[in-house]
Amino acid sequence: TAGANVGFGLELFGKELNDLGLSASIGSFSLFYNNYRGLGMSAGANLAFNSAMGAKGSFTAGIGLQSNSQSGITISPTFEFQYKSKFAETLGAESSGFRLNSGFSTRTGLQGLSINSVGRMKAKDDDKNTKSSGVSAISNDYSGISFAHQAYTPATNIPFTSYQFSFNLKPGTELFGNHPNLSFGGFYSRQYIAKADTTQLFPAYGYLYYQNAKSLSNALLDYNREKELMYHAHPPIPHIAIPSYTYDIYSITAEGSGGMFRPYRGDIGYMRDASVKSKSGDGSISLDLGAGNLVHAGADVRVNVATTENTLWRESNLMTPQIPFRSSDSTFEAVYFKNPAEKTINL
Incomplete structure (x- = not known):
């Protein structure tokens, strides 16, 4: 810009x-x-x-x-x-x-x-x-x-592939232990979407159908997050972002009456982002050469390959199996509708 x-x-x-x-x-x-x-x-x-x-x-x-x-x-x-x-x-x-x-x-x-x-x-x-x-x-x-912060908008991350390479050359002379030299260097970096990642499928599920995304790691759930922070252990972060469900509100308009109602869930559940895996590579080559009454040479080659994955927390998570979103059956109603001002108690 x-x-x-x-x-x-x-x-x-x-x-x-x-x-x-x-x-x-x-x-x-x-x-x-x-x-x-x-x-x-x-x-x-x-x-x-x-x-x-x-x-x-x-x-x-x-x-x-x-x-x-x-x-x-x-x-x-x-x-x-x-x-x-x-x-x-x-x-x-x-x-x-x-x-x-x-x-x-x-x-x-x-x-x-x-x-x-x-x-x-x-x-x-x-x-x-x-x-x-x-x-x-x-x-x-x-x-x-x-x-009154701006709400988080559910979004998908695209898996990127990135790599960078650097090169250094230090030629010179070697005279009685002295090494006067010149230094040349260069670098190249690139970030792109690999051909295998150009097409991504993210099935989206709203408040009424959270339970249908339970077995889909790439599912996009409709919810908001408050106080979004990157979690790290050192220094410790005392909490993660607070999720909030985004339900629809329905209005009723009729002759002599009117009102509104909204859906409620009968379970607790947990929220997550769609799984995305990005790949990156980093390499460098350094050459050192000196010639004169003595000769010395050296090389330093470094290669790093890394994978970054954003997915559901599964390992050592004792809560996840206990509170999943559930589907309706003969003894359980996953979603029901009610007027928020209705003076009733659900047992």
């Missing part, structure tokens, strides 16, 4: 807007080209207002507007308020308050909402050797909570 941009600024009576408690980026415009999406344009503006309320604290508000021909319009409001109080002083803080951030896109909707408690801590610096002392204020975020 390559691009260029131009912006406009504003001064009032020879002063920048920042000096007046107001900052703005008005009429920014950029033109860019992406080899996948093609030519695009974006324009935007940012406006922020910062007001100091004497000895009581500060207030900051801002809004950003960005229009992109490829990703739509994005609005990003911010709001921060800090206030000096006796409660903050008991915590050793100069002031305390909160910050609110959000974002909205015309393509993806609400992008997120976060609330943070903020404050300014006092740090006293006394240096008896230099006979200097002072108090500096350091801004700190105490804690925060984020929610």
Whole structure:
């Protein structure tokens, strides 16, 4: 991707807007080209207002507007308020308050909402050797909570095959133990879809038919994930992503009545991604040659072949056989429909 941009600024009576408690980026415009999406344009503006309320604290508000021909319009409001109080002083803080951030896109909707408690801590610096002392204020975020994240969309991964190769040559002379030399090197890498992997079958199953995907490792299940993180043991991750079922909601409209109902499952089950296996290779050759009154030569050849597989957790998983999705039979109903407001108890 390559691009260029131009912006406009504003001064009032020879002063920048920042000096007046107001900052703005008005009429920014950029033109860019992406080899996948093609030519695009974006324009935007940012406006922020910062007001100091004497000895009581500060207030900051801002809004950003960005229009992109490829990703739509994005609005990003911010709001921060800090206030000096006796409660903050008991915590050793100069002031305390909160910050609110959000974002909205015309393509993806609400992008997120976060609330943070903020404050300014006092740090006293006394240096008896230099006979200097002072108090500096350091801004700190105490804690925060984020929610309204964009939902995970079920998707399939394509099995890629990739390899890379590097070559190094170091020729030179060998004179009485000295080896003046030149060094030449090069590399090549490629990622592609192998012919055997160009056609992939991913049967998809929704909420009503989860049980039909039990024996299919390549099945695509319709669900969402919250707090998606890459799991690793060191440092330990305390939890994996939280799955949530995506069921349909049905509406009823009739003369004199109306309502809605949704399906419920009578089992627990577990969610997983479709199995995908990718292959990769890495190789390198290094040659070292010196000739003169003495001769030396050396070579270093390295080859690595790896396979990365994303599949169901089977080994040492005692829970999987106990809670699979079940099919309906004469004594069990896998799925039933009910009005969420219905005042009944299922036994």
